[in-house]
Amino acid sequence: MPDPLSKxxxxxxxxxxxxxxxxxxxxxxxxxxxxxxxxxxLAVNIFPLIWTIRLSLTNFRTNRPNNAVEFVGIExxxxxxxxxxxxxxxxxxxxxLIWTIVLQVLIGFTLAYLINKKFRGxxxxxxxxxxxxxxxxxxxxxxxxxxxxxxxxxxxxxISFLTGTDPASFSMIGEVPLAPWAIVIVDxxxxxxxxxxxxLAGLRSIPSSIYEAxxxxxxxxxxQFWTITLPMALPFLMLAVLFRGIENFKMFDLVVQLTGGGPxxxxxxxxxxxxxxxxxxxxxxxxxxxxxxxxVTVFGLASIYVKALNKVKDR
Amino acid sequence: MSFxxxxxxxxxxxxxxxxxxxxxxxxxxxxxxxIATGFKTPADAIAYPPKVIFEPxxxxxxxxxTSRSRVTPEDLAALPPPETFYDEIVRxxxxxITGPSKYGERFLNSIIIGFGSTFLSVFLGTIAAxxxxxxxxxxxxxxxxxxxxxRMMPPIAVxxxxxxxxxxxxxxDTHLGMILLYTAVNLxxxxxxxxxxxxxxxxxxxxxxxxxxxxxxxxxxxxxxxxAATGIASxxxxxxxxxxxEYAFAVLLTSGTAQTAPPFIxxxxxxxxxxxxxxxxxxxxxxxxxxxxTILLRKHLLRGxxxxxxxx
Numbered sequence: 035m036p037d038p039l040s041k042x043x044x045x046x047x048x049x050x051x052x053x054x055x056x057x058x059x060x061x062x063x064x065x066x067x068x069x070x071x072x073x074x075x076l077a078v079n080i081f082p083l084i085w086t087i088r089l090s091l092t093n094f095r096t097n098r099p100n101n102a103v104e105f106v107g108i109e110x111x112x113x114x115x116x117x118x119x120x121x122x123x124x125x126x127x128x129x130x131l132i133w134t135i136v137l138q139v140l141i142g143f144t145l146a147y148l149i150n151k152k153f154r155g156x157x158x159x160x161x162x163x164x165x166x167x168x169x170x171x172x173x174x175x176x177x178x179x180x181x182x183x184x185x186x187x188x189x190x191x192x193i194s195f196l197t198g199t200d201p202a203s204f205s206m207i208g209e210v211p212l213a214p215w216a217i218v219i220v221d222x223x224x225x226x227x228x229x230x231x232x233x234l235a236g237l238r239s240i241p242s243s244i245y246e247a248x249x250x251x252x253x254x255x256x257x258q259f260w261t262i263t264l265p266m267a268l269p270f271l272m273l274a275v276l277f278r279g280i281e282n283f284k285m286f287d288l289v290v291q292l293t294g295g296g297p298x299x300x301x302x303x304x305x306x307x308x309x310x311x312x313x314x315x316x317x318x319x320x321x322x323x324x325x326x327x328x329x330v331t332v333f334g335l336a337s338i339y340v341k342a343l344n345k346v347k348d349r
Numbered sequence: 350m351s352f353x354x355x356x357x358x359x360x361x362x363x364x365x366x367x368x369x370x371x372x373x374x375x376x377x378x379x380x381x382x383x384i385a386t387g388f389k390t391p392a393d394a395i396a397y398p399p400k401v402i403f404e405p406x407x408x409x410x411x412x413x414x415t416s417r418s419r420v421t422p423e424d425l426a427a428l429p430p431p432e433t434f435y436d437e438i439v440r441x442x443x444x445x446i447t448g449p450s451k452y453g454e455r456f457l458n459s460i461i462i463g464f465g466s467t468f469l470s471v472f473l474g475t476i477a478a479x480x481x482x483x484x485x486x487x488x489x490x491x492x493x494x495x496x497x498x499x500r501m502m503p504p505i506a507v508x509x510x511x512x513x514x515x516x517x518x519x520x521x522d523t524h525l526g527m528i529l530l531y532t533a534v535n536l537x538x539x540x541x542x543x544x545x546x547x548x549x550x551x552x553x554x555x556x557x558x559x560x561x562x563x564x565x566x567x568x569x570x571x572x573x574x575x576x577a578a579t580g581i582a583s584x585x586x587x588x589x590x591x592x593x594x595e596y597a598f599a600v601l602l603t604s605g606t607a608q609t610a611p612p613f614i615x616x617x618x619x620x621x622x623x624x625x626x627x628x629x630x631x632x633x634x635x636x637x638x639x640x641x642x643t644i645l646l647r648k649h650l651l652r653g654x655x656x657x658x659x660x661x
Contacts, residue, residue, distance in 0.1 A: 059565065060484050060485075060565065061484065061485075063480070063484070063565050063566075064480040064484035064485075064486050065480075066476075067476040067477055067479060067480035068476075068477050068480045068481070068486065068492070070473050070476075070477075071473050071474070071477040071496070071536055071540060072492070074473070074529070074532065074533045074536060075495070075496060075499050075533055075536060075537070077533070078507070078511065078529065078530060078533035078534075079499040079502060079507060079533065080499075081510070081514075082507045082509075082510035082511050082514065083502070083507065083510075085510035085513070085514070086506065086507070086509060086510050089509065089510070096512075096513065141372075145369060145372060148365040148368050148369050149365070149369055151357045151361055151362050151365035151366075152357065152362065153362040153363065153365050153366035153369070154362070154366070155366070156366070156369070157647070159366075159369050159370055159373050160647075160651070161643065161644055161647040161651070162373045162377060162644075163369070163372065163373045163376060164643065164647075164650075164651065165377065165380060165640055165643060165644075166376060166379075166380065168590060168639050168640070168642075168643045168650075169380075169594065169636050169639060169640070170593065170594035170596065170611045170635065170636065170639075171594065171596065172594075172596035172600075172611040172612065172614075172615065173594075173610075173611050173614050173615070173632050173635055173636065174379075174383075174632075174636070176614065176615035176628070176632075177379070177382075177383050177628065177629065177632055178379065180386070180623075180625055180628075180629075181379055181382065183395075185397050186395045186396070186397050186399065187399075188378070188379070188382050188399050191397075191398060191399050192378075201397075223376060223379070226376075228654070231651060231654050232654075242355050245355040246355055249355065280501055283503070284503040284504065284505075286503075286504065286505055286596075286597045287596035287597055287611075291596075291615055305503055305505045305597075308503075308505050308506070309505050309601075312505070312508070312509050313508075313512075313601060318509060318513075321509060322509055322510075325503070325505070325506035325507075325509060326506075328503055328506055329501075329502055329503065329506050332501055332503070333498075333501060336501060
């Protein structure tokens, strides 16, 4: 026999109802708070993406709006993948990607390792090293063309000072064999600090007790580096590689200002090639297909990489 | 300080310090060169060997802020004597000032668009991050991943439809258009960074406030906001730096009214080819505020970079 008093008490303060009202209002607030963000991202990212996919199946040209727009199926995709220019750009991008990542990881990790020795004033010097990555790539890239001038450029002067070659004898951005390295050098100069900061975070996350234990076991410094430091900093290093990889696959501003893709097409990275197709030749449909291919490539490569990264993390 | 067997020896510290400082000095040289070139005369700027010691001149700055035209020596002689120091500098080259250059406007555009989009992305980012942090949102992880993934898109890839869309809506080359665009680009970073900061604030504070009779909104702006202030400030700096430095969208979507400084500075030219002191002066004024910012706010900034990266 249920107690009538407790029954009445339950009716007076129905907990489920109270929670419901409060939960409902929370939910409303949640949607009010999230909706503008989602709306803006849909409008500026997803809607354009869908539009790009649609355009990529047509022969639309922005500079000829009166031409009939025809549905051409996967014709644009076929053309891009069989065009040798595309592969030239992809090669230039691959060269740029691989070398910037290799150099930035090597220099960035070394710097982080040295800074982690905690010499006096390391905070201040870290901040100064970080300065280049905070600045506008277009403005800085443009000024680097001045540093790269034969004869009068500071970079050429510096190289001639170190090696004794005539500073007027080479042009970093004007010569086919040198230009791909010119963009690698500036990107490395600019973004090594980023890799350094992430490596530093990784090194600082290693508890010192592990090193103390290793010291007690008389493990050499060399051994400690290979069995403790490197494996424990590896997930951070891989993360830095992921970010630099995505960013440099999209690279546009720095290189377009430095070389404009030249000489010839030696530094014409995919983004620059895409910009030419879309906004100089105005082949909108073709360029849209190109954009879709690039996006799928970045997304695909990044997903595979993240899987590998998670495996390393879980180890 | 207590002795620790893992503390690097003084010799190690010394070597590490020397190497890091050497790297820093080399890496700062291009920046020092930008600032120095701004104070050179055009002749000094292209001298060989590069001049480290030179007589400072404000010619670059005068050329940056004015537009000039060439006059014949006879016309120049017929003019009344120069009234200002900048008139005098310009007349040495048989030129007269015809009016201000566009640099001032472009710089102002950078300020308006930079601060406008920073305010919007931090505002929207804060409330969205709060909702993601505190409420049960259906498909939360998917939504958060969606927000993050928008950052992977190459700007040039979305630029085509945005270009067409903006033309239809009359948003091309407007401040509003650029503010909305930069806000959208920054939102993913802003939501993720801020969610991290708000997650760190103990939920008990708000619960206490709610029990004391605060509404959700009151608890949000009287309890959560003050505690997240540092996080909001460092997020704001990141958004501002991005919007300040952005080039790809700016060069494609603006040409006049709303053009920011990054696409403008490289187009500065002098009478006989590139006027490097003027370009360097323009770059200096544009870059130095960010350098000062970075040095003053280093703690929050450096933490923010790694924090944002490590969380993802």
